[in-house]
Amino acid sequence: MNEKVAVIGAGSWGTAVAMLVGASHPVSLWVRSPQLAVSIEESRENATYLPGVALPIGLTATSSLEEALVDASVVFMAVPSHGFRAVLNDLKPYAAHVEAMISLSKGIEMGTNLRMSEVISAVLPDVPAGVLTGPNLAREVAEGQPAASVVALPDEALARRVQDLVHTRAFRVYMGTDVIGCEIAGATKNVMAIAAGICDGLGFGENTRAVLITRGLAELGRLGISLGGKVLTFGGLAGVGCLVATCASPKSRNRTVGFELGQGRSLNDIVSGMQMVAEGVKSAGPLVGLARAHSVEMPIAEQVEAIVDGRCTPREALLALMDRPARPEWDEALLREAQR
Numbered sequence: 001m002n003e004k005v006a007v008i009g010a011g012s013w014g015t016a017v018a019m020l021v022g023a024s025h026p027v028s029l030w031v032r033s034p035q036l037a038v039s040i041e042e043s044r045e046n047a048t049y050l051p052g053v054a055l056p057i058g059l060t061a062t063s064s065l066e067e068a069l070v071d072a073s074v075v076f077m078a079v080p081s082h083g084f085r086a087v088l089n090d091l092k093p094y095a096a097h098v099e100a101m102i103s104l105s106k107g108i109e110m111g112t113n114l115r116m117s118e119v120i121s122a123v124l125p126d127v128p129a130g131v132l133t134g135p136n137l138a139r140e141v142a143e144g145q146p147a148a149s150v151v152a153l154p155d156e157a158l159a160r161r162v163q164d165l166v167h168t169r170a171f172r173v174y175m176g177t178d179v180i181g182c183e184i185a186g187a188t189k190n191v192m193a194i195a196a197g198i199c200d201g202l203g204f205g206e207n208t209r210a211v212l213i214t215r216g217l218a219e220l221g222r223l224g225i226s227l228g229g230k231v232l233t234f235g236g237l238a239g240v241g242c243l244v245a246t247c248a249s250p251k252s253r254n255r256t257v258g259f260e261l262g263q264g265r266s267l268n269d270i271v272s273g274m275q276m277v278a279e280g281v282k283s284a285g286p287l288v289g290l291a292r293a294h295s296v297e298m299p300i301a302e303q304v305e306a307i308v309d310g311r312c313t314p315r316e317a318l319l320a321l322m323d324r325p326a327r328p329e330w331d332e333a334l335l336r337e338a339q340r
Contacts, residue, residue: 004070004071004072004073005165007030007078010030010078013104017104018076025165028059033063040055050142077116079105085109085122085123092124104133106133113293116183117130132150149173150175152177160175162175181238184220185229194261197252198258198318219300254278
């Protein structure tokens with residue numbers, strides 16, 4: 001089926017996903033800036049966020065939400081978490097015919113502690129909501145390097161349909177129904193990537209990063225399972241895969257923020273110099289709030305939130321983590337879930 005697709009948000013990842021779809025389906029890319037929309041149409045390149053990467057013929061750019069959603073049966077939302085709801089409200093009048101809306105944002109909404117699919121459902125209750133996530137550094141995907149991801153929707157048939165839209169020879173897409181697990185994994189890994197970057201910025205080595213990733217996975221699993229996520233999700237692309245890529249790669253925005261924090265720069269200076277959003281900065285507080293509301297212990301996330309909030313320094317946060325009492329490595333709740 002050659003169905004029309006819309007991608008809302010023309011940052012690096014939104015543009016990359018639009019490229020994947022545009023290889024075989026007509027896709028409309030909504031760009032907030034009218035000037036950038038015109039530039040993309042004329043140059044066939046998103047020079048602001050993915051310079052040097054040619055866009056497919058099937059992709060058109062527009063700064064009009066109404067125009068972007070014309071005849072679109074599937075919509076991918078590539079808007080950062082802090083602006084997600086506002087854009088959904090703006091496009092609501094044009095979305096009556098939309099059959100699925102997929103979040104590309106790996107964050108938690110500030111003020112409500114809602115996952116992005118929950119925000120979609122709150123604004124557009126009649127539209128099935130899902131997520132596309134995995135170890136997906138945008139430029140590598142846009143350049144056609146081998147990569148993989150997972151799309152999750154509550155309805156398996158709909159998930160397969162969306163899977164077919166983005167699956168290519170170079171971008172392998174798996175499908176599932178665990179929206180909760182995928183979204184919690186995506187939001188948590190960004191906060192963990194800030195922690196990993198801090199450790200790198202402080203000058204620590206591979207052992208420290210390995211510990212951080214492993215214990216970060218434990219925190220991710222605890223929260224995800226408590227909210228109804230499936231344990232296998234956290235050992236897959238949405239969990240381990242995304243966590244490793246984001247925590248280890250210098251291309252990761254969240255790791256970059258952490259690295260600069262570890263080097264002693266202020267958060268304001270770091271963020272003001274970035275063109276794209278590091279979701280972990282905005283999501284650290286809501287993530288910790290969500291964990292506390294469900295009595296889930298997330299010590300690494302708590303320290304990142306304290307750093308972002310200006311309540312402690314990276315070194316103080318590290319000391320607080322290392323001074324925690326000794327305990328068993330595995331949580332009984334995780335073990336019981338794994339044995340089901």
